[in-house]
Amino acid sequence: MTEIGSQAKVDSLRNPVATGHPPQLAVIVPSFNERGNIELLYEKLAIALDETAWEMIVVDDNSPDGTATVVNEMSRVYANVRCIRRFGRRGLSSACVEGMASTSAPYVAVIDADLQHDEAILPQMLEKALAGADLVVGTRFAGEGSAATGLSATRLSGSRLATKMAAMIAGQPISDPMSGFFLVRRDIFENVAPKLANDGFKILIDLIVTSERAGKPLQIAEVPYTFRPRHAGESKMNPLIVIQYLGLWASKLSGGILPPSFLLFGLVGVTGVVVHMATLGAVTAGLGGNGALSSETIFVAAQITATMVAMTWNFFLNNNLTYSDRKLRGRKLVIGLLGFYAICALGGIANISVASGIYELRHQTFIAGLAGAVMSSVFNYAVTRAFTWK
Template identity: 75%
Template sequence: MSIGSVSEVLLDTQTTFHPPQLAVIVPSYNERDNVELLYEKVALALGDTPWEMIVVDDDSPDGTAEVVNELSRVYANIRCLRRFGRRGLASACVEGMAVTSAPFVAVIDADLQHDEAILPQMLEAAVAGADLVVGSRFAEGGSAGSGLSQTRLSGSNLANRLAGMIAGQAVSDPMSGFFLIRREAALAAAPRLASDGFKILIDLIVTSARMGRPLRIAEVPYTFRPRHAGESKMNPLIVIQYLGLWVSKMTGGALPPSFLLFGLVGGTGVVVHLAALAFFTSVLSQGFVVSQIAATLIAMAWNFVLNNNLTYADRKLRGAKLITGFLSFCAICALGGIANISVANAIYQWDHQTFVAGLAGAIMSSVFNYAVTRAFTWK
């Protein structure tokens, strides 16, 4: 039976059903007291345009998903995509875009900081030919208003400047979380996006350009508002993740975004190792070999816990997987250690430069540990 014949049977549905022209994707984490008001405001702004709202919620402990499900029983055009055991704004946006048939998708925060009233203007610009329309706080006529603290504003300015270095195109607000894009353009770039980021817009712009499909960009100014209810999820980890994304784009993708964080964690591990070694040899008066074994185990545990909670926060291992994960992490690091010594020794035999050989060995084992633990421990 063809799709057409099914719709003949469901004549009633056919006459009342208008496929959405626009899907409004709302990433949410603990936004229970914002979603209903957001829905109402977007509904008012979009008027007759066929649209739908998809709230992508990472199983918020405050019950945001239940509130959205209640709304779905009242309004036909809102639904919740609830994800379990995962966190991440960028991947939430992509998955929301993937479950709609609407030709245009907008991303808007749940906390009412973005001005939904400009959505019709954004849609108009996209229908007129733009691939991407950015809601901009910094374009002529826009403003960051009182929505950003002084510290956040300075950070945002710096992040904007860094983004300008990789964007390759003029965009006044590359860190914006408010934009509208052609669905097929977004999904074409989706497989190559850094799924663990907070800032998906700049990634979409750079990735599309690198794929030879640069986006035609338009901007619509608006005034950023203070958050309605709840708290911001911005934290220092997100800043480091953004720097990781930046380093990755600056190196033309040679270094993956999470490598920076993995490397920083490894750096702290060296400090922990040396401190533990000093403690076992000096305070506990243990011999060198025993102290070195203990310090190695402590540093590995330290690295594992930090990577699990920071580098791979979006796919954190829990329960029994924590034990098997730690064992695989130790086994892989041990192999990395052997690789380190073999490479360093080979280089040392060749040029007798201790520092060069040591550094080459360390880089070799970092890359090995990163690549293999990513493939096996945090797959």
Template identity: 45%
Template sequence: MPELTVVVPTFNEADNLSALVGELTQALDGLDWEVLFVDDDSPDGTADRARALAQHNPRVRCLQRLGRRGLASACIEGMLASSAPCLAVMDGDLQHDPALLRPMLETLRGGETDIVVGSRHLDGGGVGDFSAYRQWVSRVGDRLSRAVLKARLTDPMSGFFMLTRPALMACLRNGVSAIGYKLLVDLFASAPRPLRAAELPYTFRSRVAGHSKLDSKVVLDYLALLTEKLVGRFVPVRFLAFSAVGGLGVGVHLAVLWAVFRGLGLAFVPAQLLATLTAMTFNYVLNNSLTYRDRRLRGWRFLGGWLSFTLACSVGAVANVGIAAYLYQRETFWIASALSGVLVGAVWNYAVTSVYTWRR
């Protein structure tokens, strides 16, 4: 049984694997270790490259995931697929220095620490050739994380860390969200008790091959993670996102109605039907791209999803009006009646479409 498993989530990292295995072999010489590449079905053949390496190196393993995406969830699946008592997470793009793994492991062996974090912000560390924009994003992310962290870290956005299996299992059983890319924040925020943490400095290296995965969707995932940790025990984050999209849909509905009814002179009823259908389509496309991006529908499934979504929302609209009318007839204040109808319709739309439109 290896003492250490290095979990490396990958997507289109085929050109980096050989070099990374070579650096790990040199850095961890004399230790019992393995590296587990968890690949989200990369189109560049990363999984095939990892399996080819494993044919000649028993320390290399590959876990290929089909139909699933996400760095945090890939790391968790990789760690659960290991039997090692110590678990490290690092990127596959050669920007994390494997030489730090040995001092991380030595720190964990002392028994006084649950997790060791590679920090770019301690003395002796650095962010390398980060652009000014990426440095700004990292600073903002650091500040936002303080709302949910149960520890003081200099680099909570780090993707390079090592922890013990008992610490991992405690966090998982206490509700790790596995949303997006920042698993470290998720672990600290989910720990049933504050994790005993240590930080070691390292300098972020330049990318050798591949492309950065930092984009607007990564930022949205991070905001969703923070929201989940703040209010997720009370209201599902997906429901909040679904409701926000619905609010935008109301604006689209009114804009289309004004354009075709007042601008083009179309009769009110057909104008209202056209505006309703347009708003439903807008909501469906946005929810498919953002709210349910991990279950995104494509091809013919996209069309089928649109049909089920519009049907469910049509029933929700009837329920909305019916509940509001019933309460108003019972002499409930008209605003309260309207909001009650909206809430019932929103809950219905969310519940039904999550089961039938974007079912797992």
């Protein structure tokens, strides 16, 4: 950061926004622990965009490495830089949405902070948008585009698989629906913004599918580029991101009837059943050697233990997976766990009530049991989302 205040450097990167022109393009940069990249990214953007009136909006998820501090220092030097610092919220998609909603520029671009995207193609992307495209995607998988230098063989294979899955729901041909590098007209974004999923890692496919299903398919153009190695810091890709993407994909495949968070909540519930049954078997076997206890007493004790273990498992898994963007910590974690126990107990009552009512009408155990399970799942999801992870 020692050169930020250098007058020669400031003059070399001066932008029309600094002289009072409103920005034509806003470049949204979602960030988490990108301190070592953010200033260099600005310099590269300034060179690439040259005389274009533009601004850079960094949406930082309260990075512990001080990324927001660096951006705020830059904003005191460069008039076209600002930072949105988020507290208690995490997630790439929601960061992009907040950034795009915060600008008055008629065109908005999303680019990663890690310098893997080639900022030099932004003028071409803007040119295609000015020529009539609603959305312009920086693609790694068409023309001269490539991802080989920026991804390992394993991640490249995974990316290609995710791309094929995304193509199934895109509704129109697109070579790189998983790209995190794109430019869109702001009015197009605003038309669908209320319907976009806040939880997720890839906003582009959500934007395309939501527009398509709203009866307003986008005119899409593509510009190829070479995906580069990360400059500094660590990749955010992890198994959690993969699971969240699968949730988004399944949600869009269902026509958006089921939100991604409900699908993940249900998946956690399935694993909870496995944990419940395993605990039930283990405790029953452990108490079975005590001849002083009746089989009924053993079952009740095992069932109570298994229920508590399964609920605890579900709570912590949901806290780290389904609601990773609003993860509870410290005192809130303890209060949330106790509240989760109470809500699940009420959900169990709802399960029994619905199942009993249907059984009395139909006398079909499977249907009654399934209806009760669905009812309790919906109840638990709705109430915990409103009160536990609000």
